Amino acid sequence: MVKKEKSSFIGHIRPRQIKAGALRLRATFCLGGFSFLAFTILTITGVLLMFYYQPGDKAFATLSEIDSALPYGGFIRSLHFWAGQLMVISVFLHMVRVVWTRSYRPISELNWIVGVVLFVSTVILDYSGYLLRGGQESGAAASVGQTLLRTLPGGQALAIVFFGQPSPLNGSTINVFVWHIFILSGIAGFLQMFHFWRVRKNGGVRPL
Structure with missing residues (x-):
């Protein structure tokens, strides 16, 4: 029964037993959870913004319209922005904790590589989001x-593949949008789903 549970996805997400030390706040500081929460908020608010946002020359104008004319548009956009900053900070601190506790050592070296790729992806996501704001600064x-x-x-x-043809006055392009x-x-x-699965498969976190 235990073997069957360990081989299932649900068994990894919600296991019957976990190490007592892994439940302490100091074990993880909930940094991985904060990162996933931020990503969830980013996904929801990003989908809502996508209904009105237009990349390219109209980017700045559509964002101004979202802020001023769309009900709760400014709140949704602010929530999207701050969730992005929270994710960058929490992922960075999460990696600091992993290095501090040496949790990158075998058998977790694969998950460490996945985490590094996740951090790079998070930074590029934050950067590309800034470009999509349009205007001279993003240009x-x-x-x-x-x-x-x-x-x-x-x-x-x-x-060319990533940026397309941005102008000095506008960094928003269809390439960056995609x-x-x-x-x-x-x-x-x-990668987050794979990362969580590997944490469970490797036996959970290492307490401080």
Whole structure:
């Protein structure tokens, strides 16, 4: 029965038994939970904003309309923004805790790599979200990102694939929109599920 439970997804998400030390707040500081909560809020508010947001030249105008004309639009957009900042901070602190407790050691080295990829995805998601705001600031941020990406081998092609053709006055493009809404969000969502599954499969967290 125990073996069957361990082999099932539900058994990993809601196991019958876990280590007593893993229940203490100091074991994780709930940083992984905060990260997932932030991602859930981002997903819900992002879907709501997607009904009205238009990438490209109309990006800044549509965001202004969301803030001023759409009922609770400003609240939803603010919630989306602050949830993004919470996720970046909580994922970073979560990785600091993992390094501090040396939880990256075998048998958790695969999950550590997944966590690193998740952190990079989170940072890029936050950056691409800033580009989607439109306006001169996002245009300048897109220019900096393009310059940095072009320093890499094959960076010119990568810059075109990710950024498209942003202008100095507007960093919002359909390319950035697709990456932010579908590709990066999908990758982050899948990796989080895999990450949680591996934590359970490896025996849970290591208390401090």
